[in-house]
Amino acid sequence: QVQLVESGGGSVQTGGSLSLSCGVSRIEYNSLFCMGWFRQAPGKEREGVAAIDWDNRTTYAESVLGRFTISQDNAKKTLHLQMNSLKPEDSAMYYCAATPAYNCKGRELDIRTFAYWGQGTQVTVSS
Secondary structure: OOEEEEEOOEEEEOOOOEEEEEEEEOOOOOOOEEEEEEEEOOOOOOEEEEEEEOOOOEEEOOOOOOOEEEEEEOOOOEEEEEEOOOOHHHOEEEEEEEEEOOOOOOOOOOHHHOOEEOOOEEEEEEO
C-alpha cells in the first residue's frame, strides 16, 4: 500500500515562508499517479491546496495561487510544497495525498479523488 509521511511544518510570522515535504513509498517509478496537498483548519472541512500529476501538470487553489508552489522529485520520491507570503488564514494541518489515476483533470482538489493520505504536519502563521 502507498505510504506518505509529511514534514516541514512549523510556526512563522505573516509574510514568512515554509517548505513542506512528503516522502512517498510504494509507488512504482513508471506508475501514473496524481498527488496533492490538502489542509484542514480547526472547525473547517479539509480543502485542496495544490495538486500535481505524473506529468508535472499542476493545479492550485485560488487562495494560494502565486504564493505556493507544488513540485516533485521523482528520483527521491518526494513531494514538496513551497509556501511563501504566508498569511494567518494559511494556518492548518497540511496533508499529503496520492491516488492512482491517468487523469485527475477537474478533480485535482477534491478529497474524494485521493485514496492515500499522510498523517499531516502543522503550519501556524501568526500576525
